[in-house]
Amino acid sequence: MTLEKETPTLRTDVQAVHSALSTGTRPPRPGPLSTSMAFGWRALLKIKHVPEQLFDVTVFPVMITLLFTYLFGGALAGSPRDYIQFLLPGILVQGVIMITMYTGVTLNTDIQKGVFDRFRSLPIWRPSALVGMLLGDAFRFTIASTVILGLGLIIGFRPTGGLAGVVAAVALLLLFAFSFGWIWTFLSLVLRTPNAVMGVSMMVITPFTFGSNIFVDPATMPGWLQAFVEVNPISHLVTAERGLMAGTATSAEVLMVLVWSAVLVGVFGPLTMRRYGRGR
Amino acid sequence: MTDLAIETEKLVKTYNGTPAVDGIDLQVERGGVHGFLGPNGAGKTTTIRMLATLLRPDGGTARVLGKDVVHQADEVRSAVALTGQFASVDEDLTGLENLVLVARLLGYSRSGARRRAAELLDAFGLSEASDRLVKKYSGGMRRRIDIAASIVVTPELIFLDEPTTGLDPRSRNQVWDIIRAMVGAGTTVLLTTQYLDEADQLADRISVIDTGRVIAEGTPGQLKASVGSGALHVRVRHPEDRPRAAEIVARALGAEVLVASDPAALSATVESSAPAMRAISELEAQGITVAQFSLGQPSLDEVFLALTGHLAQSGDEPATDLTEGAA
Numbered sequence: 166m167t168l169e170k171e172t173p174t175l176r177t178d179v180q181a182v183h184s185a186l187s188t189g190t191r192p193p194r195p196g197p198l199s200t201s202m203a204f205g206w207r208a209l210l211k212i213k214h215v216p217e218q219l220f221d222v223t224v225f226p227v228m229i230t231l232l233f234t235y236l237f238g239g240a241l242a243g244s245p246r247d248y249i250q251f252l253l254p255g256i257l258v259q260g261v262i263m264i265t266m267y268t269g270v271t272l273n274t275d276i277q278k279g280v281f282d283r284f285r286s287l288p289i290w291r292p293s294a295l296v297g298m299l300l301g302d303a304f305r306f307t308i309a310s311t312v313i314l315g316l317g318l319i320i321g322f323r324p325t326g327g328l329a330g331v332v333a334a335v336a337l338l339l340l341f342a343f344s345f346g347w348i349w350t351f352l353s354l355v356l357r358t359p360n361a362v363m364g365v366s367m368m369v370i371t372p373f374t375f376g377s378n379i380f381v382d383p384a385t386m387p388g389w390l391q392a393f394v395e396v397n398p399i400s401h402l403v404t405a406e407r408g409l410m411a412g413t414a415t416s417a418e419v420l421m422v423l424v425w426s427a428v429l430v431g432v433f434g435p436l437t438m439r440r441y442g443r444g445r
Numbered sequence: 446m447t448d449l450a451i452e453t454e455k456l457v458k459t460y461n462g463t464p465a466v467d468g469i470d471l472q473v474e475r476g477g478v479h480g481f482l483g484p485n486g487a488g489k490t491t492t493i494r495m496l497a498t499l500l501r502p503d504g505g506t507a508r509v510l511g512k513d514v515v516h517q518a519d520e521v522r523s524a525v526a527l528t529g530q531f532a533s534v535d536e537d538l539t540g541l542e543n544l545v546l547v548a549r550l551l552g553y554s555r556s557g558a559r560r561r562a563a564e565l566l567d568a569f570g571l572s573e574a575s576d577r578l579v580k581k582y583s584g585g586m587r588r589r590i591d592i593a594a595s596i597v598v599t600p601e602l603i604f605l606d607e608p609t610t611g612l613d614p615r616s617r618n619q620v621w622d623i624i625r626a627m628v629g630a631g632t633t634v635l636l637t638t639q640y641l642d643e644a645d646q647l648a649d650r651i652s653v654i655d656t657g658r659v660i661a662e663g664t665p666g667q668l669k670a671s672v673g674s675g676a677l678h679v680r681v682r683h684p685e686d687r688p689r690a691a692e693i694v695a696r697a698l699g700a701e702v703l704v705a706s707d708p709a710a711l712s713a714t715v716e717s718s719a720p721a722m723r724a725i726s727e728l729e730a731q732g733i734t735v736a737q738f739s740l741g742q743p744s745l746d747e748v749f750l751a752l753t754g755h756l757a758q759s760g761d762e763p764a765t766d767l768t769e770g771a772a
């Protein structure tokens with residue numbers, strides 16, 4: 166808290182407070198969409214005031230894209246240029262999914278501060294604070310996706326599905342990330358500290374991203390691991406992303422991702438809201 | 446169906462087996478300020494959070510403006526506002542953005558929200574700071590923006606949780622002015638405080654709360670009267686004289702003597718002025734120099750001490766009338 170001299174004009178005017186009170190009539194109650202958008206606006210304002218928080222959606226994706234392409238490229242596919250064709254849709258998923266983790270950490274910090282007390286005391290559609298936050302995160306994910314795709318194009322990625330394929334792939338990824346985010350909103354309401362949220366998130370994300378078809382073809386894996394990769398939703402997402410970017414996606418592949426998204430929201434949405442409603 | 450602003454019955458909230466609120470019965474009339482007075486950990490915030498629908502009670506019932514806080518939570522939210530003990534504004538946004546956000550959430554149009562925000566910033570003397578991040582605000586400014594955010598739509602009832610804790614006297618006066626303006630506009634105020642003089646100044650009725658229970662209730666005057674008709678306050682010149690002075694006064698009055706945190710002050714309830722004067726002359730006769738003495742109504746500090754057997758607060762808080770004039 167800064168101690169600063171307030172200028173004489175920074176005074177409360179009782180008369181004006183009185184008149185402000187007399188004009189504060191309640192407008193008609195806003196709908197869920199408009200309150201969610203208002204919270205999304207809040208998330209964007211925070212980015213505007215603290216642009217450093219875009220560090221994780223710019224530098225981090227560049228790092229993993231370069232690292233994995235050049236680390237594995239020669240060994241797995243003969244050359245990084247060949248590998249990037251296979252890797253890029255996967256690393257896009259990896260990058261965005263890892264960034265979703267910050268959703269939980271941010272929410273947990275936010276809730277400790279008391280501003281959520283105000284939100285929860287307003288007569289609004291209850292999930293809108295969280296939906297709005299996830300919408301704001303979608304903006305961050307879009308930046309991360311753009312960075313990874315741009316870098317991929319520079320180092321040799323050539324999507325045969327064209328612009329339409331790439332746009333569809335990113336849109337599907339954003340939808341999945343939004344749904345996946347409800348896991349973190351739930352965790353951040355259950356766990357006490359941002360560090361705990363971070364720790365648990367890592368434990369969830371690591372097996373799901375590495376135990377998938379992101380880096381290598383599962384055919385080379387031992388049977389038990391193949392079995393896991395087969396049912397891992399991240400693998401389904403990566404398959405659909407590869408298909409969309411290559412222009413070969415089947416509707417079954419895309420549908421699978423939509424189903425997973427619905428399941429994630431259907432399970433973790435209500436769990437989150439139950440927790441959210443109960444208070445601490 | 447009653448017309449009470451707040452009505453609770455055996456309200457309970459337990460944390461890990463320990464009751465934070467232990468069967469509170471409250472009846473608060475509409476209009477005016479109801480004071481909720483109690484020391485740290487008494488259960489004030491927990492009670493307010495249950496009444497504002499932020500926390501689900503573990504037992505008992507509460508109705509706010511005739512609506513049940515559990516089953517009609519949304520209706521309650523539509524009529525009340527909360528200014529929490531810890532800033533319930535977003536530090537990472539500017540003052541203006543905070544108010545616009547709340548206005549949008551309450552259904553104002555984009556331009557309507559900006560107009561309303563500007564009007565409130567003006568009234569609260571914050572227009573020059575409107576584009577500054579709230580984390581750069583002083584404590585008094587934060588409190589005001591917080592209260593402004595609570596009256597974007599004029600609430601029928603507002604919960605103010607320790608709105609003046611940590612403020613300097615001038616900022617505290619500003620908050621008091623705001624509270625009086627709210628009452629003037631017809632809003633019912635539930636005010637929690639640890640400051641006895643604050644409750645005395647603002648509240649029409651006071652509930653004294655300690656360890657999760659209401660231990661006394663009434664107007665400030667009634668609470669004082671319940672302790673005794675009057676009080677003798679004495680300050681001795683040399684603090685080391687106090688123990689002896691306390692004995693002498695106790696003997697002269699035949700009443701219990703209370704010693705405050707000010708090391709030179711003591712006080713006792715008296716029925717009339719004659720025994721009080723006798724006690725003072727007795728002190729002089731015994732060679733104890735009296736720096737100051739006064740006869741008056743007992744302070745709420747004494748009320749609290751008499752009711753709970755311990756002082757309302759420990760140390761570092763601003764002076765109440767018991768320790769006044771310590772210079």
Ligand SMILES: Nc1ncnc2c1ncn2[C@@H]1O[C@H](COP(=O)(O)OP(=O)(O)OP(=O)(O)O)[C@@H](O)[C@H]1O
Pocket residue numbers: 445460464465466483484485486487488489490491492530639
């Ligand atoms: N979330 C919580 N978990 C565990 N115990 C809690 C929690 N919140 C409050 N308590 C306990 O409940 C009791 C009442 O707390 P409360 O915050 O209601 O007191 P208060 O009267 O507002 O005190 P203060 O003047 O310090 O704000 C305290 O003993 C506190 O430690």
Ligand SMILES: [Mg+2]
Pocket residue numbers: 489490491530606607
């Ligand atoms: Mg409190």
